[in-house]
Amino acid sequence: MLDRTALEALTQRPMTFLGSAWPWRSAAYLLGSAVPGVAAVAVALATVALATVPLGLLAVPVVLALSVPLVAWFERRRLRLVDGVPLPEVPDRRRREAGVAIMTVLALWWIDLIMLAFTVAGPVVLILSPVVQPTTAWQIATAASVAGVLLLPVAAYTITAWGGARGAMVRAVLAPQGSELAEVLRSRARLVDAFEVERRRIERDLHDGAQQRLVSLSMTLGLARLDLPDDSSAAQLVGRAHGEAKQALAELRELIRGVHSQVLTDRGLGAAVRDVAGRSPVPVDVRVELDGRLPAPVEVTAYYVVSEALANLAKHSRATAAAVTARVEGGTLVVEVYDDGVGGADPGGGTGLTGLADRLSVVGGRLSLSSPAGGPTLIRVEIPCG
Amino acid sequence: MRVVIAEDAVLLRxxxxxLLERFGHSVVAQVGDAPALVAAVGEHRPDAVVTDVRMPPGFADEGLRAALELRAxxxxxxxxxxxxxxxxxxAAELLESGDGAGIGxxxxxxxxxxxxxxxALDRVAGGGTVVDPEVVRQLLRRRRDPLARLTPREQQVLGLIAEGRTNASIAKELFVTEAAVAKHIANIFAKLDLPPESDGHRRVLAVLAYLR
Structure with a gap:
């Protein structure tokens, strides 16, 4: 697997990690702090040297403010060394960049340099002890060298850990946690809304078009039958055509029901759940305790869940009785579908349950399932109403 | 019989x-939306109203709401x-209005x-109750305690009552005598605790028990 950040790389096996570029990248990342650090010290010294002390104090914030975009740009660029995930665009970018500038100027740069000094300089001095301390006995000097060599891998870990942690801090300030995820969820919700609008349009078109025409056709054929003698062959043919028209109407009605529930739109979740339960071949006890209507996406999702769950249990559970309950608990809609069937429903097996979970995730809902072999099965769904 | 028709699809209306005129009824007004229906009923005082559920302006359940308003x-x-x-x-909302008499x-x-x-229209105009077999089928599948006391045959008979059938028609459907049907119906009334004094009305009450 390819690691995308220094922190992820730390979990690799030691030899793989030590052989990778991550320790070097982290070292380069931290060493970068020397550049603005030196610049900052230079600016500070220059200000103090050139101006009187009060004027110099006044110049410090001005210089800081001017350097914010520069510092932010620098931090963004070097973040790529330890964090390969692109930064998302955020609305309050300026405020966040100012935060990074203050954080790095006041603390991070200096900590970086101290970290580097201790972790790298320590082993290097030990290794070079025969050279830098020629007066000590050669045995001690050699032992120190060996210890220094042994400390190098430790240093690699320390540097990478700090580099990764520092990168994570900079990222956390530049882009809030989960901002990408929230945007993905929002775009999925928009997609689902668009589908819902489209389904409504299809339902309306079928209702106003094909369905009305079939009803008219069926009525005309019914009237034609009245005028024909019962035993004529024409009456038989018209009768057959009439039967076909009625069959087509029934099939079309089932199709439209699957596309969009008009009762749900008109009367809300309680009525729609009672009606879908009424069509289930397994007797279903319905207990829906809701005051008023819920937001449309919540209703549509809950209705979809109940329809799917009832269809599934009719197909697979061999249940003799089922129950659906729905209520709002602390701003969350809780829907439970229970059946006394054979159990053993597997979230990984069929596409049904996975589809439910996918649909729920769009509205931030959760699904939990208890279905031991031998039954009973309980599906519990929670959808936030806010 | 004087009838007002409300239906937004012109062809069907x-x-x-x-069709109704062919069977000797007079259609006193034909309208295409719910407000016009309410106005037409106020103007013509018909014996019966035939209305679609989904009509302009909102294309939701305006026709049904207008029907409930007229019944109120x-x-x-x-x-x-x-x-x-x-x-x-x-179905339940409609039958709640005016005790379900004269509703289809x-x-x-x-x-x-x-x-x-x-x-069916004649039966409704005569104060009867007519519920579509499709609704009846939905209700039969529901687990409901007072109805659980009925035998399958009695449930079947109750379903046919809900469709607005007469005893004779039920007897013909089930291939039994009218006396047998009457006995089933008496059992249904007893099991649903319907009082004998509300006699003429008990069929409607039984259907209501069925729907609630």
Whole structure:
């Protein structure tokens, strides 16, 4: 697997990690702090040297403010060394960049340099002890060298850990946690809304078009039958055509029901759940305790869940009785579908349950399932109403 | 019988009017939306109203709401509601109005069975209750305690009562004598605790028990 950040790389096996570029990248990342650090010290010294002390104090914030975009740009660029995930665009970018500038100027740069000094300089001095301390006995000097060599891998870990942690801090300030995820969820919700609008349009078109025409056709054929003698062959043919028209109407009605529930739109979740339960071949006890209507996406999702769950249990559970309950608990809609069937429903097996979970995730809902072999099965769904 | 028809699809509205006139009823007004229906009933004082559920302006359940409003004003007005799909929720709402007497709720598909359709309208106008077999089928599948006491045969008979059938028609459907049907019905009334004094009304009450 390819690691995308220094922190992820730390979990690799030691030899793989030590052989990778991550320790070097982290070292380069931290060493970068020397550049603005030196610049900052230079600016500070220059200000103090050139101006009187009060004027110099006044110049410090001005210089800081001017350097914010520069510092932010620098931090963004070097973040790529330890964090390969692109930064998302955020609305309050300026405020966040100012935060990074203050954080790095006041603390991070200096900590970086101290970290580097201790972790790298320590082993290097030990290794070079025969050279830098020629007066000590050669045995001690050699032992120190060996210890220094042994400390190098430790240093690699320390540097990478700090580099990764520092990168994570900079990222956390530049882009809030989960901002990408929230945007993905929002775009999925928009997609689902668009589908819902489209389904409504299809339902309306079928209702106003094909369905009305079939009803008219069926009525005309019914009237034609009245005028024909019962035993004529024409009456038989018209009768057959009439039967076909009625069959087509029934099939079309089932199709439209699957596309969009008009009762749900008109009367809300309680009525729609009672009606879908009424069509289930397994007797279903319905207990829906809701005051008023819920937001449309919540209703549509809950209705979809109940329809799917009832269809599934009719197909697979061999249940003799089922129950659906729905209520709002602390701003969350809780829907439970229970059946006394054979159990053993597997979230990984069929596409049904996975589809439910996918649909729920769009509205931030959760699904939990208890279905031991031998039954009973309980599906519990929670959808936030806010 | 004087009838007002409310239906937004012109083709169907004209066809329906022609059909009813053919069977000797007079269609005093044909309208295409719910407010016009309420106005037409106020103006013509018809014996019965035949209305679609989904109509302008909102294309939701305006026709049904108009029917409920008309029944609230005049519980004796016979109303036959037609729809492309039937749901027990709407059936229950309709039957709650004026104790369910003079109420019909049918799929539009049933118009094609012309004779039965006109008979259904006659029964509604005569104070009867007619519920679409499709709704009845939904209700039979529901687990409901008072109804659980009925035998399968009694449930079947109750379903046919809900469709607005007479004892004779039920007997014919089930291939039994009318006396047997009467016995089943007496058992149903007893099991649903329907008092004997409300006699003429007990069929409607039984259907209501069924729907609640």
């Amino acid at each position: 004209e066809g329906l009017a022609g 004003r005049d519980p004796h007005l016979a109303v036959l509601v037609l729809s492309q799909y039937v749901e027990q929720t709407y 709720y049918l799929l539009k598909d049933r118009i094609g069975d012309v004779r039965e359709f006109v008979e």
